[in-house]
Amino acid sequence: MAEIRHERFALPTGVELDVALGGDPASPPIIFLHGFPESHRTWRHQLPDLAEDHFVVAPDQRGFARSSKPPEVADYAPDKTVGDLIALADALGIGRFTLVGHDWGGAIAWMAALTRPDRVERLIIINAPHPYIFQKSLIKDAGQRAASQYIRAFRNPNLEKHLEAIGLEAFFDGTFAKHVDTAKVGDERAVYLDQWSQPGAMTAMLNWYRASSIVVPETGEDAEPPAFLSQPFPPLRMPVLVIWGLGDTALLPCQLDGLDALVPDLKIVKVDAGHFVPWENPEAVTKAIRAFLA
Template identity: 65%
Template sequence: MSALRRIALSTGVSLDVAVEGDPGAPAILFLHGFPESHRTWRHQIAALSADHYCVAPDQRGYAGSSKPEAVADYGIDRLVADVVALADALGIGRFTLAAHDWGGAVGWATALRHPDRVERLVIANAPHPLLFQRALIDDPAQRAASQYIRAFRDPGIEARVAEMGLDGFFDRSFAPHVDPARVTAADRADYLAEWGQPGALTGMLNWYRAAPIVVPAMDEVLARPAWVDAAFPALEMPVLVVWGMRDRALLAAQLDGLDAVVRDLTVARIDAGHFVPWEAPDAVTGVMREWFGRGQRSVRAE
């Protein structure tokens, strides 16, 4: 990919942004999750920029982008506002939004709040907010798999990472969740360089701290929030959900019930782990291309 652009947004932050393709072509905005960067979607950008305008920011708190200090600066309202402000800054009206992991949380929220801007939504291993909160209450397996969120919210985690070093953090917290054959020495160096930017570790962790999702302890009996069982707005635009079925943090049961909150749903189940955009890049790109072309609900990559 070409060099990153630095783009100042009306939300008060400046983001490093990968931009590829013809600005006159249909736009795709790509959002990464933890603990990554625009590089999450590098394979899809390389393939799809031939006929799409591809825009992939390092979101606030990550890599070289702005890193506000307050936890509140990472609330979902601010993150959604960044997406719309980035589209505005580049003169993009309606766009396809493709989003992974925490970027997917922003993707769901942006589609719900700005259906006038999000023409299509592609979600990769990112649970729907309603279904995820229900699972954290009702599903012991998902609750157990999500206990790391509680650890990442701990105010002492930065000190523990400093003690083990970023190399140790890579080996203990990240490496167990990825396909080692897909992570080169250059990839590792890129991760460590991004995480080592001043304020980056706290910025990335503040996404967890600011999120409203409640993650009960394993033995905790949680008072059930009323909104979990109330009516929830369904998305009307076409939605493609791509899921790496070997994800150990976000279990495949998160696919259950999506048809109740998405009117026009396509689900692609892929033999990969959590980081499916680069663990199975050809499969993900192929599914996206087929879906773009057909607009049908039966696309699958098993």
């Protein structure tokens, strides 16, 4: 297995990101984007393997771990985080690259592929919904709307006071652990608690939800669809692999329905895992990525 090193990059987008790197910079590049509430550690099983014959790059995105935590909600809008991605690729001398994203990292990966197809050569999505299908399901699918009510809770401006009162350990056990196979977290629990306890970290991580324009109606609410759902949505032209853990209770398998109409060059691999697929079933994820890249 290749060695993974860590560097900190000051980007022209105004943030500094801690980044895990591995492999020969002359090898084909893969950039990995983690989601909430994680860090580059999401990819701890994939990076050493893929670094054997690729140049792998996995940042702690803005707001997470010890990377910069800008103070405003608007600092976490998707265009800001896509900007970080492109700026990091530029700093590393990377032109076109394979982009891998999970959860919020997958949301940014979808956005980057849609807005910067000149840079994203291939796209790999792991349990992260396409924005059109996700928004449609939040209006039309009662099950997905119910499963997504946590987003409304995370947008509550008083949530940090509640977390301060109960403690991060209680948040881990009462909220995060409900969506994971805790037996597979192992000694990562201490890593999570350390990263979440960094000054401003919880607010910064929650601001990703607050900055999103996705509409999450209340359960049972008669909600009007956003205007963009009635308009043609641009298809992606690059090859796309979607790896989906079918045990995900936050993002239901309905997120795969109709995806082929928006992604003509699509391969879907369904795996036995919950939401946090890269470390709940790492062998299946690495195998699927390698088969796609081959």
